[in-house]
Amino acid sequence: MRRSGLLHAELNRIIAAMGHTDTLVIGDAGLPVPPGVPCVDLAVLPGTPSFAAVFEAVYTELAVESVTMASEIHERNHAMAELSARLRKEGVGVDEVSHDELKRLSARAVAVVRSGETSPYANVILHAGVTFR
Structure with a gap:
């Protein structure tokens, strides 16, 4: 048994199997899979x-090169807009697309992780980076 960090066995397997540029979606309760x-x-x-709890648990385990978020966050979800700003400050690339485009891009993901979040546009696509340079 792990002492700390992400305890979910299936999520750990998915993250461990991801390669550079693979994507993982963390979505709210309503995001279609x-x-x-x-x-x-x-x-x-x-x-x-x-969403925040799931994001932080996954983000600490996955080398994230960039993220894709819905551009609607600026009008409808202040917490997601703050997350976007934080990630940019940390040097993570942040791409913004329409929510409809984000849903289309989700079809390429290795998996979708569904949270219980019910605030609007609480969805992100994580693009895997590498741990070496």
Whole structure:
């Protein structure tokens, strides 16, 4: 058993198997999962677990080169806009696309991780980086 960090066995396997440029989606409770893309469904109740909790758990385990977020966050989800600013400050590339485009891009993901989040546009595509230079 792991002492700390991400404890979810399936998520650990997915992250360990990812290669450079592979993508992993962390979504809210309403994000549709494209056909054929595996879903790790963590949602228990509305808001549980939160997007923020799931994001932080995965982000600490995965080498993230860039992220893709919905441009609508600036009008509809202040917390996601703050996350975008934080990631930019940390040197992570942040691309913004329409929410419809984000849903289309999700079809290429190795998996979608579904949180219980119910705030609008709480979705992100994580693009795997490398741990060496």
